[in-house]
Amino acid sequence: MRRDRLGYLFISPWLIGFAVFTALPFIASVCLSFTHYTVASSPTWVGLANYQTLLFDDPSFWTAIWNTLVYALVAVPLGVAAAFVLALLLNVEVRGIAVYRTIFFLPHIVPVVASSVVFMWVLNPQIGLVNGILRLVGIEGPAWLQDPSWSMTTLIMLSLWGIGGSVVIYLAGLKDVPASLYEAARIDGANVVQRAIHITMPMMTPVIFFNLVMGIIHAFQYFTQAYILTSGGPQESTLFLALYLFFRAWRYLDLGYASALAWIMFVLVASITYGLFKTHKRWVHYE
Amino acid sequence: MSEDPFYDERSSRDSHTVRLAYVRLEERRTSPIMPWLLRGLAAMALIVAIVWFALPAPVQRQFPERILVRLWHQWTGERQPLIEAIVAAFNRSQDRYEVISLSVPASVSDQKLMLAIAGGEPPDVMTQWSPTIGTWAADGLLQPLEDLLTAEDLRVLREDSYPVALKAAYCHGHLYGIPIGMNNFACYYRPDLVRAAGLDPDQFPDSLEGLVEWGRKLDRVDAQGRLERVGFLPSRLAVFAPLFGGGFTERPDGGITIDNENNRRALAFIGDVYRHYGYERMIQFRASLNTGSLAIEWPFVNGLYPISVDGQWRVEQLANYAPEIEYRTAPLPPPKGGRVHAGFGTVNLAFIPVGARERVGAMAFMRFWSGLQDPLIAGAFNASGGWLPPLRTIVESPDFQDFLRKNPQFRTFVTAIDSPAVEPVPPVAYQVYFNSRMWQAEDRVVRGDKTAAQALQDLEEEIERERGRRSRLSRVGARSDGAP
Amino acid sequence: MNARLGPGKRLLTHAILIVLAIPFLLPLVWMVSTSLKEDTQIFPREGEAASPFAIDNLIPSPVAWHNYADALVEVPFLTYLGNTTVLCVLNVVCAVLSSAVVAYGFARLRFRFREPLFVLLLMTMALPAQVTMIPQFMLFRELGWYGTFLPLIVPSCFGVPLFIFLMRQFFLTIPEEMIESARMEGASEWQIFRQLVMPLSIPVLATCALFQFLHTWNDFVGPLIYLNDPNRYTLAYGLQQFLSEYGGRWSHLMAASAMFIAPVLLLFFLTQRTFIQGIATTGSKG
Structure with missing residues (x-):
């Protein structure tokens, strides 16, 4: 009992905040998903009509689901792994490591507009840097962002560019790995790679778990870069759920429909997250 | 052994106990008064800061005794002072209202407006340059404006506006926006490059077929067979369809004329140009032009695209950033047997959101900006902004005539806009949806994925589906509204 | 060394x-x-x-070089910088402190419904903000906060789910024996949190502070939606002023961008050691 009270006391800031600032808007948006709502007039009840249309009469919605799943399932594991390796590299004590760390974190600091302009140039099929380099080895590169068979791959590769955030989190975690474990491994004759896999990785599972869950949640809300670089095109090859939601909500002005879309999206993310959370006791080691 | 890069003794968890002791020690050493004093001060500062920023900022008024009219517009950066100048001129011109303006960048302006309307805090005047009025008016976001205008105003609007302005501003039977500026498209071309290709720049083609011929003579292909320069690259079905006698207008039943013979011919024309060069090669070339939303260059200037169909705003841009470039403009010619003086135009509109507090003052300002009040004054600020004015009398004003003398290439646009065959994006309830799907349909054709006929048929189906969905929803809504 | x-x-x-x-x-x-x-x-x-x-x-x-001077003249840079700094400082302090308290509760205290409540916390991040924007806006307006900084500060005083999650993951890795022994010594949970867990967690606290700082620094939509007075806007709004519909002065945009990131870059460079070392250095002295 006393323990209960103490626990609730500690989490009370969030509980209050949730009740005041989050719960109401959440409930409101559930209700809105069963209505036709265009901001100016009061919402009118339409029952399951929005869900029906989405599931059975909206090909763009299914395209968006597919694209988002592909992105989440490829970009997230890729990013989690790449950030881990980069973090190991950046954990080394060499001169100027502070500069390197800053450089890899740059994508989070440079305004998206500025970096997007650069990507447009780098990926320009005829005069861009990437295809220029490929041409040196005799390959004619594609139109990275404008070719529907390449645009998704390109966005996934660009997502790697933003791993600096995860790297910082890993770096914070790496310092918590007990040195005694390394020492024992060294005595057993384990090399650098073996130590990374058998000691660092298991010790880092809480952080890996965090990055994985947040990666999934963010992947489902992936928006800015796709909005600026491709706007969902070409041919809906990069139409993501968040992008479609934005168009429906603020462009075509159909907030009921957008809310229904958001809740389908919510159920998807929630079940993936919940699944990860349920299995995490098996592979995440605390302490 | 000492070479393990992942080994760092200072990170050791084993030293936690040591650290714990250290922290404890530290705690004991520091006097308890200092932290409390510091914390108290910090808390005080925090509270003061929060209270200070919690107070709503008073609106900075130059004329506090006047009625406040709030304007949200989308012009940013170096264009913003132009709007400020119009506002200042209005505030000087009368002593009843004070307009306070706020620049809301276009990327967020829709969102801010919707939220403000939902929350009952809309501005009194809002401007919009994208074709959204049909959707917004149908959804009840906008105030019909007839009641706020005099019979004389309505007459001037009817007689002195360009036809396309009225087509864009009237929807669902009412006037929902006051035109404050026009946009249309024409050919920009480079006489120097044309001459170099053995053509006479004074004999600009009078048919679309002739223009395609010209374009082919300007093409350049590099050693690897890549397109280096494409003379003429048609784009935007909305611009070309009217030339073929087609176009997209509202049908009596509320639909849009989409899948018909003339539109098919127009879309097939665009598709054929791509097919001629090879779809893939053309997509590569087009992608390399970087004409997307973040285009940092206009390929016209570096000669990659020597005949370019673009809007009148390029005239001012060229004057500012590439003054030495020799260029001319000409109306886009119709195909043989096509419709002359036809084209596509969009309109910058000012409107009053539903729930606005000061409608009369809002209209007073809109009358001023649009030139309904005084076309002579409007001539001055249209000239300074390089805008295409919404009224013929503004174009005739001395200030604007002076602007035309300095920018003779602008005349093409002024002439072209004044035609009953210039069409806007039809302001139907699903206008925004239609506009984006039309682009998609064209994109399918220029990639060789669909024939023009197929693309238009699919587009029509898609639009009908959305229209049906919307009307079903509003019917259901109406029924539940009527229920007791 | x-x-x-x-x-x-x-x-x-x-x-x-x-x-x-x-x-x-x-x-x-x-x-x-x-x-x-x-x-x-x-x-x-x-x-x-x-x-x-x-x-x-x-x-x-x-x-x-004059592009920098020109960009500075084009927008009231100092006003924006002041507003941004105040918002950043308040948000960072509020978000990190409140999240740490909540995270400790979730990580090291046992209470009924702890797991379901934590899953609920994770779930609140899964609904896109786009659809709660309108209800939230109306809520803040009902509270009378429209036109003030409050909607941009107060919510972060109640714990940020992302940070709560991250800190929980780190707090969980602190050996149970340490906390138990502190309890045996008679330390209250608050003392354990303040004097043991917090000092041991400087890297993760700093990481959260950095993320919150960047979020507030870059947030352009929030201030624009809740505020109507240009004198209250932030640097991110100022940056948007350099973008125009048909491509603007790229030189000015880029000069403004460079000035926009310079303080952040400097801050990160100078403090990056904190994210990965924190108290560890101090500890080895003891």
Whole structure:
């Protein structure tokens, strides 16, 4: 009992905040998903009509689901792994490591507009840097962002560019790995790679778990870069759920429909997250 | 052994106990008064800061005794002072209202407006340059404006506006926006490059077929067979369809004329140009032009695209950033047997959101900006902004005539806009949806994925589906509204 | 100072890091390069198509330093900087402190419904903000907060789910024996949190502070939606002023961008050790 009270006391800031600032808007948006709502007039009840249309009469919605799943399932594991390796590299004590760390974190600091302009140039099929380099080895590169068979791959590769955030989190975690474990491994004759896999990785599972869950949640809300670089095109090859939601909500002005879309999206993310959370006791080691 | 890069003794968890002791020690050493004093001060500062920023900022008024009219517009950066100048001129011109303006960048302006309307805090005047009025008016976001205008105003609007302005501003039977500026498209071309290709720049083609011929003579292909320069690259079905006698207008039943013979011919024309060069090669070339939303260059200037169909705003841009470039403009010619003086135009509109507090003052300002009040004054600020004015009398004003003398290439646009065959994006309830799907349909054709006929048929189906969905929803809504 | 790598491996590490760093550095280089060019150079002329990345054009000549001065004049930079700083400081302090308390509760205290409540916390991040925007806006308006900074500060005083999650993951790795022994010594949970867990968690606290700082620094939509007075806007709004519908003055945009990121860059560079070392250094002294 006393323990209960103490626990609730500690989490009370969030509980209050949730009740005041989050719960109401959440409930409101559930209700809105069963209505036709265009901001100016009061919402009118339409029952399951929005869900029906989405599931059975909206090909763009299914395209968006597919694209988002592909992105989440490829970009997230890729990013989690790449950030881990980069973090190991950046954990080394060499001169100027502070500069390197800053450089890899740059994508989070440079305004998206500025970096997007650069990507447009780098990926320009005829005069861009990437295809220029490929041409040196005799390959004619594609139109990275404008070719529907390449645009998704390109966005996934660009997502790697933003791993600096995860790297910082890993770096914070790496310092918590007990040195005694390394020492024992060294005595057993384990090399650098073996130590990374058998000691660092298991010790880092809480952080890996965090990055994985947040990666999934963010992947489902992936928006800015796709909005600026491709706007969902070409041919809906990069139409993501968040992008479609934005168009429906603020462009075509159909907030009921957008809310229904958001809740389908919510159920998807929630079940993936919940699944990860349920299995995490098996592979995440605390302490 | 000492070479393990992942080994760092200072990170050791084993030293936690040591650290714990250290922290404890530290705690004991520091006097308890200092932290409390510091914390108290910090808390005080925090509270003061929060209270200070919690107070709503008073609106900075130059004329506090006047009625406040709030304007949200989308012009940013170096264009913003132009709007400020119009506002200042209005505030000087009368002593009843004070307009306070706020620049809301276009990327967020829709969102801010919707939220403000939902929350009952809309501005009194809002401007919009994208074709959204049909959707917004149908959804009840906008105030019909007839009641706020005099019979004389309505007459001037009817007689002195360009036809396309009225087509864009009237929807669902009412006037929902006051035109404050026009946009249309024409050919920009480079006489120097044309001459170099053995053509006479004074004999600009009078048919679309002739223009395609010209374009082919300007093409350049590099050693690897890549397109280096494409003379003429048609784009935007909305611009070309009217030339073929087609176009997209509202049908009596509320639909849009989409899948018909003339539109098919127009879309097939665009598709054929791509097919001629090879779809893939053309997509590569087009992608390399970087004409997307973040285009940092206009390929016209570096000669990659020597005949370019673009809007009148390029005239001012060229004057500012590439003054030495020799260029001319000409109306886009119709195909043989096509419709002359036809084209596509969009309109910058000012409107009053539903729930606005000061409608009369809002209209007073809109009358001023649009030139309904005084076309002579409007001539001055249209000239300074390089805008295409919404009224013929503004174009005739001395200030604007002076602007035309300095920018003779602008005349093409002024002439072209004044035609009953210039069409806007039809302001139907699903206008925004239609506009984006039309682009998609064209994109399918220029990639060789669909024939023009197929693309238009699919587009029509898609639009009908959305229209049906919307009307079903509003019917259901109406029924539940009527229920007791 | 304790270089544990041999010269060969050190060189190799540098080589790998440098190669990897190039794509991360590119936007910055291009930004600075463009910010120093005259506007007429930004519309490339004939035969200059590939110019922005061609070596001969990367270095601007003449160097147009005046772009920075021009950009400063175009927007009230100092006003925006002041507003941004206040918002950042308040948000960072509120978000980190409140999240740490909540995270400790979730990580180290046992209470009924702890797991379901934590899952609920995770779930609140799964619903896109786009659809709760309108209800939330109306809520803040009902509270009378429209037009003030409150909607931009108060919510972060109640714990940020992302940070609560992250801190929980770190708090969970602190050995149970340490906490137990502190309890045995008679320390209250609050003392354990304040005097044991917090000092041990400086890196993760700093990481959260950094993320919150960047979020507030870059947030352009929030202030724009809740505030109507240009004098209350932030640097991110000022930056948007340099973008216009048909491409604006890229030199000014890039100069403004460079000034926009300079303080953040400096801050990160100077504090990056905190994210990875924190108390560890102090501890080894003891």
